[in-house]
Amino acid sequence: MSNSSNTVVGLLAGTVIGATLGILFAPAKGKKTRKRISDEALAAKEKLVETASDLTEKVSSTVSTKKETLDEQIEEVVSNVSHKAEDVISTLEKKLKELKEQNKKLQKSA
Template sequence: MATSDTGKTLIALASGAAIGAVLGILFAPDKGDKTRQKIKDGYKDLEKGMKTKLANAKVDLEETYEELLSNMSYKTEDVITFLEKKLADLKEQNAKLHKN
């Protein structure tokens, strides 16, 4: 999942949870103190869920970063090897030109 997709998913999740919690509480036939406790509990649940999602997103981002660095390292080695071969070829061609 791309980073921007993760951000959009988190926003959608938070918005949906908040709207659902508010609507559920507003239409519930409870006393004020029970309603306030439900709001508080709902907020804590939402906060916990968001922290978990953000932690997972951070791990995903770190894994993607490490994978990118690893791939770049291999590609860098491939480029260096290619350039070394080309340099050796050019030196050989240059040596042949100087002999003539």
């Protein structure tokens, strides 16, 4: 998890804890206090879900970008290997042709 997401989670946790303690120590009836705690918990849950959704989108975007970059790099490597293989084949074909000519000369002289 990155530092920014840790910071966001820490801020949310601090907000929830602070709000809950503030409500608990405020002078109010038990039913009203429980309602306020419930409302604050729901609000914190919504913020947490929103933050998680944002982080999911960022991670998905990053993974997608990295995948595209990796695909491009793989394609480049395959292309380079293909060209090098063609060069090696051409060199081997030239060598084979030279060896065949040398063999013909040796067979004529023998």
